Each structure stands twice: as structure tokens, then as C-alpha cells.
Amino acid sequence: MMLCKLSFRNIRKSIKDYAIYFFTLILGVAIFYVFNALESQTILMKVSSSTNDLIKLMMTMLSSVSVFVSFILGFLIIYASRFLMKRRNKEFGIYLTLGMSKRKISFILFFETLFIGIFSLIVGLIVGVILSQFMSLLVANMFEADLTDFTFIFSSKACIKTAIYFGIMYALVMIFNTYSVSKCKLIDLLYKDKKSETIKLKNPYLCIILFIIALIMLIWAYHKVAFDVKRVLALVDIVIPIIVGSVATFLIFWSLSGLILRIAISIKKYYYKGLNSFTLRQFSSKINTTVFSTTIICLMLFLTICLLSACLTIKNSMNANIKELAPVDAEFVVSLNMDRDYDYYRGFGYNDNQIKNSNSNVTERFKIFDFDILKYFKEYIEVNMYATPELTMNNTLGSKLDAIRQSFPFLAYDTMEPIMKISEYNKVAKLYGQKQYVLDKDEYIIVADFESMVKIRNISLKNKEDITLFNHTLKPKYKSCMPGFVEMSSNHINTGIILVNDDIVDENYIYENYLIGNYNVKKEEIKNLENKINDLDNSDKANNYLLPSGSTKLSIKEATISLTAMVTFIGLYLGIIFLISSAAIIGLKELSESTDNKERFKMLRKLGADEKMINKALFRQIAVFFLLPLTLAIIHSIFGIIFEIQILEIFGKEKLLTSIIMTAIFIVFIYGGYLLITYYSSKNIIKER
């Protein structure tokens, strides 16, 4: 009974001092619940079966990420609780001198962990359930589901999972605590805190040399990931710079810890102003022993920034891409005159009849399937693409072909180039809300938006390569590819369409027919309509005729959204966990220092320092410890993001600034929140009773 009461008292006392620890535990539980409850939220949404499969994949991914997250949180909790235990050495020493057995002390700790565990689980789950209601908004927004019928969602599965995972973590904490109690020696418990840490001043020359070496290593690593990325294909190409960068980070903090004080002391005007000398001494006495943890925190923050900005970029770009790249409801296409390239199409698995019967356009083809597609369109256009073996990429690249072939040996240079009449392209562009073009006599334009193909084509266009088409010699109007596309998709994948004047096109070389437009059916019925169209492929006609294939806004959305959602959720999940872990570690460290510093601040008061000065000194001290790793992490991240941009090229980088701003907001809120809580709790600790 007494033991129970003791542990209860201990918690009540430490709740005030270690608010951050409880706050982090609750946040950890809440976030764990929120991301594991996603499944029950997506279940409620009416989605197609293909989307459903992707959601299942997403949940599997999130589950495995959860295991990883629980490792991080487990590490954090064990670290924090061992840390808090160290602060209580004296207390345990008293228990032992009073003749309490180590087993009983373990019991006290067991009760404490149990109380804290149950308390944080319950509060965390309540917070999680509330947060997950907001999460539904985000989920609905992602999957573009209607949220008219908002329901309160509680996932018992996620709840049980959270309880089990955290139960295991707390059990581990109990084992660790018992172990460290059984290991400790009474004399150390009673007198350890009297042993003052010896402050070794590091050799300044060694510091300077190491600092320079670290800088060189960093510059090399930055260069490798940010500007030499062309060859980064294997994992090892990115892992080595990261390892080098991590070592450099450690060396920078190590050498800085030795240098800062020396530099500051030499600037006497600054050093002896106000409490500066005190703050600096405080700082340097600690940074010596915290170099390693500062490094780890810096790297975690770096990861957080990169993760958050990458996942937000993908999300924002994907959404923007869909708006831009799938501007209308539907686009249907059929290949025409397939018999001309009989063997080529056989390679795609089309049968003889399908190939022979390929001379009707989209509307006619649907009629053959007894389906009047035009009935469902509010507005539409019909355009054609042409292609001739006379014009392949070999021809468009012209004299630069050999040079390009050397750098890119695997491109299909024999593919026929798609050709469009300028007037028809402009019709599409008008419908899509894209730029329309004008051509003079004997000119051509290439529209393309697939970045790497654009680069290749621009080499030739810059060189003003002429092409010969249907007995006309055409010269390029622009020195580079122009933006534009015909086929709707989720990404920029148009490798190039040659636009030419209408009058030179030979109608015999018609190759594809497009029907592009907006439906006249209601939004809710689009799904049914498209299912009906897809079902046509099961009719007997399909044996002899090829059904036009469609890229519709809805299908593109469904395919990309799940991927986007997966990336976003995993990124957010890990990012937030990394962020709170690192902030919590610094916060706890600073708080426990404040307990030590209580006497020193008392002394300052006796010397006549007023509260304002003391608070300023305290705030500076805490802020520096929070901002030091963040500053280096931000510098790292600049290069990390440059690397990301190149990797995420196909997703588009237009939205990068938005996502960087959003990442910054995240960090300011969470990290800044931790800083402030730490400051106010520390102020409370050093306050005189």
C-alpha cells in the first residue's frame, strides 16, 4: 500500500517537472492510433475495387511503418525513463539505506510505469480519437470523397493495436528499469551527483583542424547528392554521402563545442556583458557531453524536413497534376489502320480480326458495340494523329542522333513520331485550356512535357534540324519543345508530338483517332457509365473489334490518389514521429539540467541579477540547444531537397515552395511548441519558492 502511495506521489510531483515526457507519450499514442485507424476511415468511403486494393496495400505499408515507428518510440521512452531515473538516484539511495529491497524499488518503478502507461494510453487514445476525426477530413479530401454524411469513427482495431504496442514498450521499460536498479551500487546512488563533471577544454588547434576537415567532408557530400546526381542510381551512391555527412555533423558539433567558448572569451566586450559569461559557460559545460545526442537529433531533424517536404510535394504536385493533366472528363482513343503495321500490333496480343477491322473511328467503333457514346457527351472534339515510317526519332533528331545515341543507348529510336494537324491540336489545347500555337509555312513545332525527352529533343531543336515529311521540308519554329499534351494522364509523360500545317498532312497515314470531351451525366453517375463502357469489352464483338481505350479523369484520379495518399501518410507519420522524438529528447535534457541549475540561478539572484535577466539567460540557453541542431539540419536539408527535386522530377516541382512552407509551419509548431514548453517548465523549476 505504502509503495503504491509512494509511486503515486512521485508521479504527481514529476508531472509538473516532466510535463514534456507525458506530453510526448500522449502525442505518441495519439499519432499511433490516428495512423492505424486510417483503415476504418477509408472503408467507409465508396471506392472502386482497384482503389480498394491500393488502400489495402497502403494499410499494409502503414502497418509495417508502425512497427518501425514503435521501435523509435520504444527507444525514446526507454531513453527518457532511464534519463528520469538517473535524476532519482538519491531517492533510491535513501530507500536502500532504509532497508528497502531492490525488488521493492523495482515494484515502485513498476507501479509508476503502470500508472503512467495507463494514464498516457487513455488520454492518448482520447486525443487520438479526436484527432482522427480531423484526419477523416484530410482523408476525404485526398480521396475526394463526399463528406456530407460525417460520422464519428472509432476504430477498436487500432485502439487494441495501440494498446498492445505501447503495452510491450512499457513492459520493456519495466524490464530495463528493474535491470538498472539491480545493477546500481548504493554508494554511487548516494554520492554520484556530488561528483562534478570535469570540463576539459579541447585543444583549439585540433578543433580548428577537425572543423575544416568536417567542412570539406560536408561539401563533398553536398556536392555528391545535390549536383552530381546523374549517376546516382544504386543505393550505395546515396548511402555513402549520407554516412560521410553524418560523421561530418558529429565532427562539426565536437569542434564547435570547443571553439565557441574560446571565441566568445576573446571578445571581451561581449563576454562580460550581462549574464553572457554565465550563459556561455553553461552552454559549453553541457555541449561537451551532448555532442553525440545533438548529432543524432540533427540527423533526425534533417530526415524530418526531407520526408515532410518530399511527401507534401508529391501530394501537392499530384493534385495539381491531375487538375492540369486531366482537364476533361474523358478521352477515348482507337488505333487506325493497324493492318499497315500488322506485325507490330500482333506483338501487343491483338488478333487478326481486330487488326483487320481497324478502320473506324471512336464513335463508329462504339456504334459497332451498340453503344452511342456521343449521347453521353455535353461537349466533345474528335482529332486524329498521324504517323509514318518516314518520320521516326532517328529523323527528328537529325545530325545530333549519333551524339545522343551515345549518351542514351536504350531509347527506341525507330518509333514513329506522332504527327498532328496544328488546327486539331489547337482544338484540343483550347478544350484543355492550354496554349495554342500558330505555324508559318514549312514550319513545325514539337510539343512535349516529359522532362528528360524534352532535354534530348532540345539538343536537336537548338541545332535547327530540318525534317522531311510528306515531301515537304520543315524547319523548327522554336529552339525548344513547347509545353502541351493530348493524352490525359497523372504525370507529364508526353514524349513529343510533331505539329505541322494542316495542308501537308497525307490522310492515308492516319494512325489514331481521339474523342475527347466532357460528360453530360451527373457526377455520381460517371462511375456507372464508365463501368458500362468497360463491360462492353466482355461482349462477343470484342473478339473481332478493338474497343476504344479510355483515359478518364476518374480512373486517373483513382489510380494516383491511393499512391499519393500512401506516400503522404507514411511521410507525415514518420516525419511527425521523428520531430517529436528529437524535440522531446532535447526538452527532457534541458529540463533535467534546469533542476541542476537551480542552485546556480539562486546564486545569480543573490548576486542581484533581476528576474528579467535570469529569464533571458535561461531562454537563450534553451533556445541555443534547440536551434543548434536545427540550423545544421536546415543546411543539410537544402541539399537534401535539391536531391529530392531531381528524384521527384516526374511528379513536378511546381509545388515545392508550398510544401517547404508547410514543412516549416509543421516544424515551427511542433518544435517551437516543445521549446516553449521546455522554457516555461524550466522557469517553473528555477523559480524560488
Next chain:
Amino acid sequence: MDSILKVDKIEKYYGSRSSLTKAIDNLSFEVEKGEFVAIMGVSGSGKTTLLNVISTIDSVTSGHIYVDGKDVTKLKGNDLNKFRREELGFIFQDFNLLDTLTAYENIALALSIQNVNAYVIDEKVKQVAKELDIKEVLKKYPYQMSGGQKQRVASARAIVTDPKLVLADEPTGALDSKSAKMLLERFNYLNESLKATILMVTHDAFTASYASRVIFIKDGKIFKEIHKGDDTRKIFFEKIIDVVTLLGGDLNDAL
């Protein structure tokens, strides 16, 4: 008379083989039941180490320590815990009270660890509080008390279990002279009226003058031993001062 504590040729070394420090060097003495013994010595003479090894806070390198005939250097695990909670009482220079508990609860804790009945606990706590004159602070938390009050609460906690031996490490070190005098008078009362055996480490001659015997330690060895006998405290104090002068060193600071 029975010997309650027998220290038999103990040695305590610190450090590695290359730089060995002998904190205690072949030291032996005995304390009889009901004695009030003070151990004096300059800083670094080994007096605190001596107290630590007697109190089982630290271990000896060689030799034996018997408390009531039991070799405490051989105690381990639960026997050690039992020994600490039933036969020893500790008083520290910095009190070592638990600041989450009130004075009453701090004293009661020593008993509740022994699984004493709650009614008995209440009775005993009130009794010891009366003897040490701390009845009015029983409901207070340590941070609400003065240094002298805290040390008397700590002393109450040390003796409430009726230990065979009370060990005190610089009990007056953190107290002003008035509080120190009051505490020492309580020690005398405990020693004379309750027959408590007290072993106290101090560097303060005034504090030591309350004891019935003073053992002086130098370089880990016994330097001199003086008994109070029938002397008044004042004469005994002067005798102590004479030895301190002989010892030299920073003990003079205590004056």
C-alpha cells in the same frame, strides 16, 4: 559490557594497481552498547569512508566488521536489506529526506518498509516526534522546514526503528550553531535515556564534545582516542582541541 560494533583490521583501497590510495589502513576498534562515539579527522583522513563501510554503503577491501556479532561484510541481498532496515539508522549531512512525503510520512516510511502495523507506526512516530521536539512540523513537507527541523526529522527516521546502531555523517554540517546545539542535545537524550548507540563522523570539535569517546583518524589509521569519563563537556572540549592542534591541518578551521 557487550561490544555492539567490532571493526577488525579493515582496509579500503581506491584506484588501480598503479596508483593505489589507502583510504583506510589496517584499522580496528570497538564500540560498546550505549556508547556515543565521535570520529574526527581532517578532510581525506578516511573518516567518511570508514562510516560508509560500516554502514554497508561501501565495501571493504579486506578485514571484517561485526555488528552485534554479525559480519556485515559478508551480507548480501535480502539479508543486507534486513540488516539495514532493522539494525541500522542513518543520519546524513544533507538530511536525505524524500521531498514528496511529509515529515510524518518520512518517519513512517522506515517502519512501513518493515511491514509494521499502521497503529503501531502512528504510536511510534508520535512518540519519537515528542522526544525530538518536532511534533508541530509532522504535517509539513521538507521544503517547508528549517535545516534544524529537517535534521531532527531525519534523526527521528533513523531511530524510530530502534536500531542497534545509529550512524551519523556530519549531522551538524548544514546547521547553524543554535540548531546544531539543539540536535546534539537530542542525541545526548537519545543516548542516555533511550540507550541508543551512536557513531558519528564530524570534523567539528564542538559537535564531538557531546560524545562519550572521540576517535581521531589520520591517513586511514587511528591517531588517538580520548574518553570523556567524568569530565564536564567543557573540559572534554578543551581536550579535543588539544588533539586537534596536534593533528594540525584544516581541523583548525572548525574553531
